Amino acid sequence: MSDPTSDKALMMQVKNGDLDALGVLFERYHHRLFGFFYRLTSRRDISADLVQDVFERILRYRTSYTGNGDFATWLFQIARNRHADHYRKMEKENEWEHPDVPHPAASNPAASHPNAPHSAGPHPAVPDSALPDTDDRLLLEQALARLDPDKKQALVLSRMEGFLYREIAEIMACTESAVKVRVFRGLQELRQIMAGLERQTGRKRIHPN
Amino acid sequence: MTPNEKHIDLITGYLQDSLSDAQQQEFDRLVRAGKIDMAEVREMEVHFRQLGDLPSPEPDPAMGERFHAMLQQEKEIRRREEEMQQEEMQQEEKNLSQPDQKRQERETAGRTPLLRFIPGLFPSGGTPRIRHMQTAASIAAVFLAGLLLGLLYPGRGTHDQQIQQIAAEVHDLREMMMISLLDESSAAERLRAVNISMEIPSPQEHVIFALVQTLHFDPNVNVRVAAVDALVHHGSHPMVREELVRAITRQPSPMVQIALADAMIALQEPRAAREFQKLLEQEEMEDPVRDKIEQTLLVLL
Known part of the structure; x- marks a missing residue:
């Protein structure tokens, strides 16, 4: 007998009209979705909007839910498509996203606060950070923000969201081999970007063992 | 191209700790033979691990409030709909x-x-x-x-x-x-009309025509969705299939698009596949609709 508190069972309840069950799913997933969107956009406001958008769509089209496949994979498929739509819209409107903090080379450390005013830079996104940063972590976040969207998504879904390559392939609508290539090349590119940033900022990264 | 590029499958499996015993043995053999550059793999592994250690950003509590307000609003709409149905x-x-x-x-x-x-x-x-x-x-x-x-x-x-x-x-x-x-100007009355049409066993041409007009031009989305269902009910009429297929790319409403997808599955209408494919090319399509259409195409093709 299936678990009535499983994601799928809850979503079926939503489909059948018990809308409160969506509240439970929201509590389970909004944090992860926010993190996912934030890693892709480096904007807290846009990430919050996209999370809301995902749940609004689930609510609106609840009757079309089939219950096939894994719920989290389905949810992140919607999330990825929402992000793609957002990205296209921004491109069309020529509205480049201003990250929540300025370029890493900027000297003002206060700017790394999440409430700092937006600033336009030559790169699309440099993430903010609410906690005191180690050099390595900051560098990695900055490099990640500069990766191309597909490689970034593959890395975020694999390492940060814990999806298997097979599941990521489903989310990204591509083959498992394509996901592996994106992860591999993403890590290579990450290393190059980090090296470039080190040179730019004059920092020397401490390599962990 | 680095030597490691030839072994992406094994290296990414190693990074995610998902290699089978046989793959692990093959991986070790290639490292020993110098076919895999382990220095590069180690550096990748470090970055890969560090990515997982990055702290996840904390969402604002306002996000939850906004979600619950939306849920409440939806529940209210649903309650009103139920009241109307009861009436x-x-x-x-x-x-x-x-x-x-x-x-x-x-x-x-x-x-x-x-x-x-x-x-x-x-x-x-x-x-x-x-x-x-x-x-x-x-x-x-x-x-x-x-x-x-x-x-x-x-x-x-x-x-x-x-x-x-x-x-x-x-x-x-x-x-x-x-x-x-x-x-009638009332959508509820027009909805009733569409429902009545389903009680007519072999409707005349003008009834089918009126339903088709409703599908294409009624301003209310619920009435158009009902018209799709009613037309499926009269699916043996030659005009019905043609008009339902024609409606696929004409209907801007996602709800009607989903209803049309269900209709085409019910009628097993292969001509719909091409129209759905055209629809999928549209950029601004809602995700659940896209999912639904993709599933429909799997059935129709």
Whole structure:
């Protein structure tokens, strides 16, 4: 007998009209979705909007839910498509996203606060950070923000969201081999970007063992 | 191209710790043979691990408030819809009880041809609801009065012929009522009209045409969705399939698009596949609709 508190069972309840069950799913997933969107956009406001958008769509089209496949994979498929739509819209409107903090080379450390005013830079996104940063972590976040969207998504879904390559392939609508290539090349590119940033900022990264 | 690029499958499996025993042995063998550059793999592994250690950003509490406000609003809409449905059901019950009240009047007046007699029963004034209640009542009245006629004058034809004649008249009246309701400004009335059309076993051309017009042009999305269902009900009519397929790329509403996808599966209409593919090329498509259409294409292709 299936678990009535499983994601799928809850979503079926939503489909059948018990809308409160969506509240439970929201509590389970909004944090992860926010993190996912934030890693892709480096904007807290846009990430919050996209999370809301995902749940609004689930609510609106609840009757079309089939219950096939894994719920989290389905949810992140919607999330990825929402992000793609957002990205296209921004491109069309020529509205480049201003990250929540300025370029890493900027000297003002206060700017790394999440409430700092937006600033336009030559790169699309440099993430903010609410906690005191180690050099390595900051560098990695900055490099990640500069990766191309597909490689970034593959890395975020694999390492940060814990999806298997097979599941990521489903989310990204591509083959498992394509996901592996994106992860591999993403890590290579990450290393190059980090090296470039080190040179730019004059920092020397401490390599962990 | 670095040597490692030839072994992406193994290296990414190693990074995610998902190599099988055989793959692990192969990986170790390639490292020993110098075919995999382990220094590069280690550096990748470090970055890969560090990515997982990055702290996840904390969402604002306002996000939860916004979500719950949306949920509350949806629940309120749903509650109102249920109330409306209940009202509709009560109205239906009233409509059904109406013929009983009028039966006696009809029984004394049933000796003239029925359809000629009916316009006299419908006053031109009154609200649309009252007029339609009268129409509904008249359908039952025609039926009952016809039965009575058959009993009183058995010599005017066989019983079966009379029953057939009455059934045809009820059929015509139902079609009249449906067409008349479709002209109403109230979406609820038009919805009722569409539902009535499903009770008509073999509708005439003009009824199908009216449903098609409703599908293409009704301003209310619920009415258009209902029209899709009604047309599926009359799927054997040649015009229906063609118009449903035509509607696929014309309908801007995601709800109607989903209804059309269900309709095409129900009718197993292969011509729809091409139209759905055209639809998928549109950039601004809602995700659940995209999912639905992709699933539909799997069935149709």
